[in-house]
Amino acid sequence: MGLSRSRTLLLVVWVLLAALSLWPDSTIEAWADAAFAPARLLGDLALPLRWLSCRSVRAAEAAFESRAEAERAAGRALLAAAQTSALPARGELARGRGLVHAEVVGSRTRDRVVVRFAPRSFVEPGMPVVCGDSYVGRVAGVDPLRPGEAIVDLVTSKLFRVGGAIEPLASSGPDAPASAAPGPGTAGGTAAGATSGAGPQPLLVVGGLIPETDAARGGLLLEVHCPSDRSLDSGLVRVLETDAGGGALWRGLADGYLLGSLERTSRAGASVLAVRALLDYAAGLYQVAILCPPERAPAGPNLAQDPFVPGRWLAAEVLLAGDPSFWREGRVLAAGRAERVTDGAALACGASLVGRVIRAGSGRSTASLLGDPGLAVSAVAAIEGRERPAAIGRLVSLGRDPEDGALLLRWGATIPLEAPGAKLPSPGAQLQSAGPELQSARAGLPSTGATLRATLYTSSGAREVPPGLRIGETRLPCGRGPFVLRVEPGPAAIDLSRVRVWIGPSADEAEEGRP
16 A cells, blocks of 8 residues: 555656646746755765866867957957948938937837947937938837836837838939938928929838738838829838927938838738838847937947956856757756846857857756757858948757758848849748758758858847857858858867856946946
8 A cells, every 4th residue: 555655646746747847837946946955066066076077178168268359359340340330321311410329139029129229328219210221210218227228119010100202213222312311301391392303202101011922022011101192113212201290309310211112012902002121120120220419429339238348247167968868959057047147148158159048047047059959049240351240130050060060050031141243042942841951051052142251240139148249150142041051160169167157237337327
């Protein structure tokens, strides 16, 4: 009878543990962490003996640290170049305006993001937000609890509205005369009197999205409201809000910025006008600029956040493998929420990204290294021979090539990189299933299009991952993806005995408004 009761008790405990693994409870997890703390302490005391026996551990750590200083300098240079990429390429779009550089650090919804800028900058609700020559949205509010942060409503929101004017294609393009991109308050007079050529310039209102029926074309379709001329079906659409009406104190600052190209599409069986955005909101919206009056502009560009300040990183010991599968790269770290570690936090060694925290416990955290399949990170590329970095967007790890250890990353490439004279590969080429992914990666990049030598870095877009950390070198195909990128193998992060975990600015830094 006693044996039967013991088996029943064990079965109940096993079922209970299985249920908790599927529906974790923070209170029970905290109790379990406290109960097993003495056992973990004994393991930590024995840990140095294990690592001292590993020659590969010391070699990997030395390799990362030997190039750390050069990578920090390269990371800061990339961030400075990214600031430049957020500014308009056409000089007339900056005339009569001040620009406050900002970076996206998170999102509230699909159409509302959080941006961080240098604290004490002049930013108020209603100010336009741009990315290069493209209009993005406007500031919805400034966070009173987080100095240097604001909420931005994007033009993709169904409730968003912005006035625009249609510019004929004959005068469009980057070499168009300055009159095509007027300064604030001088956009060819008032909206009603704006002219283009022989007659009044066609006007419209833009805001919200139209579902795309042809995904291969790329980009997003913005909805058109109240067009003054419904017969048009081409041209560039630029912001024109000089006479936007009440509550539009700052809106005229965005006059002349691009919304996209006008085209016709089918919706519910009817032909309607739409504006195809020239900006990839999923992959390119990381560095932006907030327009302000010129007299309130900052004296010079400032980093919204310096990722290499030592106090924003926590040194953590690597305890053991987090997954027994040989193809996984999971780890358990001797740090948790008690040390300000959060879910998704970046792991680094030197100035290189080596992984992310998957789940932060009270005293321990589970993490995935870059070679762990499924790990995702947003990236930007410093392309050889180009001054401005390119926003790459979300990269998802497919693991490593077992032959040479190269990191394999899936890249969507929704909007292709420009390559003069190169033929663009067909959409979806090079990506069929896990098997062909690996085969195409081993065989090299597609031969039907040009490739560009580039170094990948982390991009802004998530509060838990600072921008500017090196990921590795690769070649980027010039075409619409998706593709598999091969990142050249570097030092073996899987051998590290310690890493640094991003914890961000302290409460004192936030109060002082330090970037």
